[in-house]
Amino acid sequence: MSLLSINGLQAGYGPRRVLQGVDLTIGDGQILVVLGANGAGKTTLLRAISGTIPRAGTITFDGKRIDQLSARKVVAAGIAHVPQGRGTFADLTVDENIRLGAYLRNAADAKRNRERWLTFFPRLRERLAQQAGSLSGGEQQMLAITRALMLQPRLLLLDEPSLGLAPIITRGLVDVLAAIRKETAMTMLIVEQNANLALAIADDGMVLESGNVVLRDTAANLVGNDEVRRIYLGYE
């Protein structure tokens, strides 16, 4: 049973159409990694799903159509989007950022989730009173993920979590994502440049090219695929 299924999704910016009709499904509990060159439409895909840009086509989430919903309603339906560049509230404290993530949840849930996710990110616990804008890039990414998890989402959309981070930080982040997945079986759709790392925790991967899905396979098969190895994994 798929949690998210998308048919003929088109989206873009003004007159420029980026997604040319994307079809995809993600099973409940699955991690799907989206690969593709710059401008292939990876970020646009996530934005179209979360309703932050206008889109056409059908998006069914947990049995309900969400393609007509506003961004806020999509969030309420249970899809959390960690945008590219993290989008933390720079002039609020770390704790306030986390609490704001639970805006749609009641106080008891918020408190319980805050404790739960802070155990995954002990660094954030040390910095609760600090302004989010003063965090390092890696810490900001942790904060952005924690804030998204506070929603108790069924589906987590992650846009380039490793962008601008040192390899060792990225590695730590991926490990935490794997741990979260292991504990919660949360469904994730991850756009990531570091394909090697991302495919290591993913079940499936797909390749976007000029707004079309050109390849979809299991992560293991993609790692063995010659063309994927050459273009996205950096093997000669």
Next chain:
Amino acid sequence: MLFANQVIDGLADGAIYASLALALAFSYRSTGIVNFAQGEMAMLSAYAVWQLMTWGLPLVPATLISIAISFAAGAALYAGLVKPLSRANLLTVVSVLIGLYLALNSLAGFLWTYSIKALPSLFPKAHLQIGPLSVSIETVGIIAVVACVLLLLYLLFERTKLGLAMRGAASTPDSAELVGVPVPAMLLIGWGIAAALGALSGILVAPRVFLNPTMMFGVIIYAFAAATLGGFDSLIGAVVGGLLVGVVENLVGTYIPWIGPDLKIVVALILIFGTLLIKPDGLFGRRKVARL
């Protein structure tokens, strides 16, 4: 003693400037727009109290109703004028708000004529003797009322979920949407609170300057000086700026005889000019830094 009295009087004036400066900072912080018509809206709020009283309401209920109406008017201004213009360029928005300033000013003249009216003070006309100091109850009352309002605002922003959501919406609207905060509703409430704060300043100042359509002219200039001095996007800055401007204005008016009451307004302009020259972000303003 004269000095201490001048400082306390200055704080009372400053509290009035602070509430109007806070109104300016509020709308600026949330939407990046300076509401040039804020002072005229405050003037209409004061007239509303007068009108309600001529219809037979006592002063305190009339004041509370006027503040509630002002909140609604501020929210309506956002929904009807500011939000539709949110993608227009800044000059357009500024022109519209200056137009609104002139329109509201003329509206007051049309409805209530340009002859001055007396609005009673919320406080009794008596003096308190504190040691060697003689302070009017009005002075103490104004400071107390504004202090209470500031405390309520502080509690709203620091202790409630609504306040946190409003700060989030003002800080990074796109991210606020992504956690499910209804951003336009938050901005609407913010403009409503701004108008209510403005109304408070208008109602507090009207008994001191008489009710007339141009009564806010001086006050809005001081409020601009206060907001500039404090840093336009800082709420604490608006309050500190307001109090400082009030005190400085009073001391200069008292001790530099050739300035006196007529040239006092120049003090505000010098403060604005000096702040922009020496510390453009004000005392508490954030310097805009972008991390790439």
